[in-house]
Amino acid sequence: MIHVEILDYIDTNGKFLIKGVSTAFINAIRRVAMSEIPKLAVDFIRIYDNSSSLYNEMLASRIGLIPLKTDDLEFFKMPNECECNGEGCSSCQTILSLSAEGPKMVYSSDLVSTDSSVNPAYQDIPIVKLYEGQRVICEAIAKLGIGKNHAKWQATTICAYRNVAKIDIINCDLCGDCIKECPKGLLYIDKELRVKNILDCNLCRLCERTCSIDAIRVSLDEYQFIFNIESDGSINVKDIVNTAVDVIENKLINLKAGVAEIGQRRRT
Ligand code: SF4
Ligand code: SF4
Ligand SMILES: [Zn+2]
Known part of the structure; x- marks a missing residue:
């Protein structure tokens, strides 16, 4: 039975305790979350004017990496699945334009979207500093994609798991040496040696190394x-x-379905 507990959550950051799953399962979630979640990102840029200190390629790379947020992600189709066959239409792409003249710092908020539901996730991402007389005029085309194809389509910035620790205490003589060594202050004595919050254990094993009679054992909980x-x-x-x-x-x-089809073919 899988058990999920939310330890910490805001829309952009989550910490979960997941019990009853294998390493393979949690790793599959991690890999898919990093590389196969469709999101919008700028994939093509038409630069009409760029007299800034950045080359066109650098400007394009910076704009491409600006995370775009939409209220209606399901509206957009992957270009290769769209009726337009990837030619580009309102179902598979949207345009953001940028027109700025120095002196000024150009931010992500200067990108003007033709679709009011698609906008930069943060308004204060610096793109380029323009000095007096410098200009940038361009049109950026955003499309759906997945992180497996390019980092600009990766929706996660952190996606990692670690095993919860398992601490076994046997034949402890309550000398207290390991208590002083624990960098997290997790160990204490209350009639016997106890652990305060196992989730905070960083598996450093300092307690184990300190104990001269091998009374404490730290291992990974595999599930x-x-x-x-x-x-x-x-x-x-x-x-x-x-x-x-x-x-x-x-x-x-x-x-x-694939395995069933192979079985069917073998029988016929
Ligand atoms: S586990 Fe070892 S070091 Fe820690 S209190 Fe017990 S005997 Fe002492
Ligand atoms: S493994 Fe490290 S953090 Fe965990 S209880 Fe031992 S000393 Fe503390
Ligand atoms: Zn299309």
Whole structure:
């Protein structure tokens, strides 16, 4: 039975305790969350004027990495799945324009979207500093994509898990040496040696090394994990995790269908 507990949550950052799953399962969620969650990012730029100190390529790279947020991600289709066959239409792309003249600092807030539901996730991302007389005029085309193809489509900035610690204490003589060594202050004596909050244990094993009679053993709990996930602001963490689970489910459905088809072919 899988048990999920939310330890910490805001839209862009989540910390979960997940029990009853294998390393393979949690790693599948991590990998899919990093590389297979569709999100919008600028994929093509038409630069009409650029007299700034940045080359066109650098300007394009900076704009491409600005996370874009939309209220209606499901409206957009992947270019290769769109009726336009990837030619570009309102179902698979949207345009943001930028027109700025120095002296000024150009920020992500200067990108003007033709679709009011698509906007930079943060308004204060610096793009380029323009001096007197310098100008940037361009049109940026945003499309759906996945992190597997380019980092600009990666919705997570942190996506990592670690095992919860397991601490066994046997034949302890209550000398207290390990208590002083624990950098997290987790150990204390109350009739016997106890651990305050196992989730805070960083598995450093200093307690184990200090004990001269091997009374304390630190190991990994193979079925309990702390999963940390941080979004770049384009999609909230809840949607990233839900979509990751859907993607894995679809992969399994396809695998099952594929295996059934092979079995069918063998019988005929
Ligand atoms: S576990 Fe070892 S070091 Fe810690 S109190 Fe017990 S005997 Fe002492
Ligand atoms: S492994 Fe490190 S953090 Fe965990 S209880 Fe031992 S000393 Fe403390
Ligand atoms: Zn299209």
